[in-house]
Amino acid sequence: MFKRIFWLGLGFAAGVIAVSKATAYVKANTPDAMRQFVLGPDQDHVTMRTLEGLVNEFNATRRAREAELNRTYVERAGR
Numbered sequence: 001m002f003k004r005i006f007w008l009g010l011g012f013a014a015g016v017i018a019v020s021k022a023t024a025y026v027k028a029n030t031p032d033a034m035r036q037f038v039l040g041p042d043q044d045h046v047t048m049r050t051l052e053g054l055v056n057e058f059n060a061t062r063r064a065r066e067a068e069l070n071r072t073y074v075e076r077a078g079r
Helices: 002-029 032-039 043-078
Strands: none
Touching: 002 032, 032 043
16 A cells, blocks of 8 residues: 555655646747747736636536535435
8 A cells, every 4th residue: 555655655756756847848948929929918926827727617516516416415415
């Protein structure tokens, strides 16, 4: 089990490093117009915007699923 945790952590760290290196490469070697197309106008906060989008999407999906389950259980209880 500890081997799996180690390899999972190592893979996660390698992924983070690869993404940060790729972002730095894009920032350093592309024209500004292309960079704005790829990274957006706020190039310094791409990571936070991505995480914020993921959290918002997760919460919206969670709320929709909760509403669906609540409707299902209310219908069953009403019979």
